[in-house]
Amino acid sequence: QSVLTQPPSVSGAPxxxxxxxxxxxxxxxxxxxxxxxxxxxxxxAPKLLIYANxxxxxxxxxxxxGSKSGTSASLAITGLQAEDEADYYCQSYDSSLSAYNxxxxxxxxxxxx
Amino acid sequence: xxxxxxxxxxxxKPSQTLSLTCTVSGGSISSGSYYWSxxxxxxxxxxxxxxxxxxxxxxxxxPSLESRVTIxxxxxxxxxxxxxxxxxxxxxxxxxxAREPYYDNSGQFDSWGQGTLVTVSS
Numbered sequence: 001q002s003v004l005t006q007p008p009s010v011s012g013a014p015x016x017x018x019x020x021x022x023x024x025x026x027x028x029x030x031x032x033x034x035x036x037x038x039x040x041x042x043x044x045a046p047k048l049l050i051y052a053n054x055x056x057x058x059x060x061x062x063x064x065x066g067s068k069s070g071t072s073a074s075l076a077i078t079g080l081q082a083e084d085e086a087d088y089y090c091q092s093y094d095s096s097l098s099a100y101n102x103x104x105x106x107x108x109x110x111x112x113x
Numbered sequence: 114x115x116x117x118x119x120x121x122x123x124x125x126k127p128s129q130t131l132s133l134t135c136t137v138s139g140g141s142i143s144s145g146s147y148y149w150s151x152x153x154x155x156x157x158x159x160x161x162x163x164x165x166x167x168x169x170x171x172x173x174x175x176p177s178l179e180s181r182v183t184i185x186x187x188x189x190x191x192x193x194x195x196x197x198x199x200x201x202x203x204x205x206x207x208x209x210x211a212r213e214p215y216y217d218n219s220g221q222f223d224s225w226g227q228g229t230l231v232t233v234s235s
Binding site: 002033034045046047051092097099100101103104105106107 | 150159160161162173174175176179209217219220221222223224225226227228
C-alpha cells in the first residue's frame with residue numbers, strides 16, 4: 001500500500017514535455033523529507049534518476065528534472081525520446097508509524113506516442 | 114564501479130522461510146559509507162522497501178514486515194542477507210538488493226542488483 005500517489009500513466013509525442021506528479025502528506029514529503037525518482041525500463045532494475053528533490057546523478061541527461069513543493073513533488077522530462085518509455089517511481093521517507101520507513105510511489109508508465 | 118548480485122532459491126513453499134543473499138563486488142561492504150537494503154516488487158506492482166543493514170549490523174525494517182524479517186551482514190564475504198519467515202503467496206516478487214549512501218542521509222538508492230524472482234508455491 002503506497003503512501004505516495006502517482007498518475008498511472010502519462011504520454012507524449014517525441015520532443016514534447018511531460019510531467020509526473022508524486023503526491024504525499026504531512027508525514028513524508030510535507031514533513032520536508034527528500035524525494036528521489038527512479039526509472040525502470042522493461043524487465044530491468046530501477047535506476048536512480050533524481051535524488052534529493054532536484055539533483056541528477058552523473059550520466060543522467062539534463063532532460064530530466066525534479067522539483068518539490070508542499071506535500072508534492074514532480075518529475076519533468078523535456079524533449080521526450082523513445083528511450084524514455086519506462087515506469088517511473090518516486091520515493092521518500094515516511095514518519096507516520098514512528099519507525100524507520102522508506103516509501104515508494106504507485107508508479108507511472110510513460111508512453112512515447 | 115560497484116556491482117550487486119542477488120542469489121537464492123527461486124521457489125519457496127508457503128509457511129517456509131525465504132532466504133536471499135546479495136554479493137557486493139567492486140567495493141567493500143565494511144567501508145562504512147553505505148547502508149544496504151532489500152526492496153521487492155510483486156509482478157505488475159510498485160516497489161516496497163523491506164529493510165536495511167549497516168556495516169556494524171544495525172538494522173531498520175519496514176513496520177509492515179518487521180515481525181517476519183531479518184537482515185544481516187557478513188563482512189568477511191562482502192555479503193548481506195535477507196530472511197523472510199512464514200511466507201505466503203503475497204510474498205512472491207522480484208527481490209532487489211540496493212545501496213544507500215550513508216554520508217548525506219538523504220535516503221536514495223544509488224546502485225541496485227539485477228533482481229531475483231521468488232515464487233511461493235507448494
